[in-house]
Amino acid sequence: MKIALDAMGGDFAPKAVVQGALLASKEVSKDTTLVLVGQEEAIRAEFTEGIPANVEIVDAPQVIGMAEHPTKALSQKPQSSISIGYQLLKNKEVDAFCSAGNTGAMLVGAIFSVQVISGVLRPTIISHVPKLDGSYGIILDVGANTDCKPEVLAQFGEIGAMYCQHVFKTDTPKVALLSLGEEEQKGNLHTQAAHQLLKKNERLNFVGNIEGRDLFNESADVIVCDGYVGNVVIKMAESYYEILKKQQYSNPFFDNFNYEVIGGSPVLGINGNVVIAHGVSNDKAICSAIMLSERLTQAELYQKIQHSLKEQNN
Template structure:
């Protein structure tokens, strides 16, 4: 396979170029089979590239962009008035076939709007969804969607999410028949609103999906399912709540381990175990939500992501580019989703 290309919005996020460039340089240094296009203000980018070797420098391109989509910009304003922004350019490179994926930590609403407008959705998909992985009590991971792209979803859209999530889980994990579940307030058939109940029927009538029914919020982390489907309002709250809890656990362990000499000694003895726990729950390694359902790969990083967290988002883009995820979703739609129309 020839080298793949990833476009990066260098200007996005709460912290801007310093953090994003640090992550980009790490990716350039560690992954020799990718080309990178850095979209942003040239004067903010070029000085950071001095540490690269000539061979590494040859694998990246800098595209100067005059405008920046600010975190407070309304999506419609970014679409209509910032046509030379770094965010828009990164997405356009995917649409033009010059990049195999793009990554941005910028304004979520603007990124969704621009990606939807420029790339369009795949046939049979009404709305794209943000999907990411979450840790479970086993060594498996669960894919949760939607994480905030659409706060109001019809039953049909929830069903489409399940199809897309199944493709993602299958490609990433190698599981040919991932378990798909609907997030609900209970596992019983009588629970839930009309929207969820009708989506449940669509799943049960579908062929080619391993649908297992309803799961509750605590089941997200217990390896009950490989894919958990919900609307963007509920999914975003579940994501942010779990990240907040993980940070609480990490900070509390750090605080308790430094209380006195005895706890510091105990912490040193338990350091390997603590590192294992930290690596399991650290939200940084789960950074990078994919905007599924588009005719191209767009990865959304947290706006306040650290350099390490943004690097994980870049890795997510590289993985999906290698797997050709949109093509696999299109194929699945043709065999499963369109049969329901």
């Protein structure tokens, strides 16, 4: 297995990325190789004690800045670390690609390189949600699609359920729709219509609507919402950890809200394994993003989504 890593992506690249790769090189499976993509000279300069045997470097002389327009940057910088990373993924030279760089460029690159799985209405970004019992659920979408039709929300339920089944090994994940009331007639028009579609789907263990107060208990494994709501939710959740940290309070549950623990957000619904890490990622977060990429690859998740949708359309 090979995992490509954008060495130039993030506020603290390439130093934090290289240090994160060094941490991960000691934790990944014996057959896993890490491929650092970026300006080779700058990357090598960060390896003060030599390059591990399971780390490779692929030169990419150009860099896409965090504030650059995604589509323009990708077309104008074909030799950027993100562009070359996606080329490697598209050509099956690597099995996964992760970056803490320009989120928009990562999304656009995914759609136009490895492309969307046939039958997927919209690719989605997910985030892990800590639960009070120590386990994790997921919430989707968290930023890729701010406005979603009912059919898209309903499909998010299916894609999310497959993630929990194959990555978390949850046999029959509970799927819920995030709304402003538990009753099925509550919510906006799209939420109400999505509820009916999810309710009729016999492939899902749909448990109905949940409210914001149920996010972190055992009510659901998969929480479905549009990207606008999802992004607000996860940013608020991240603030819990930061507030408690400033108050010098530590708690095992709230410590799981630290972005370093998971490392990144997988992009689902595309023909490849892609993880987008936080722009402020440090070495621990980068290491976690790499480990998550390895788990996605081992689970063969996107291939199983492909197979499931193909069966449904036959």
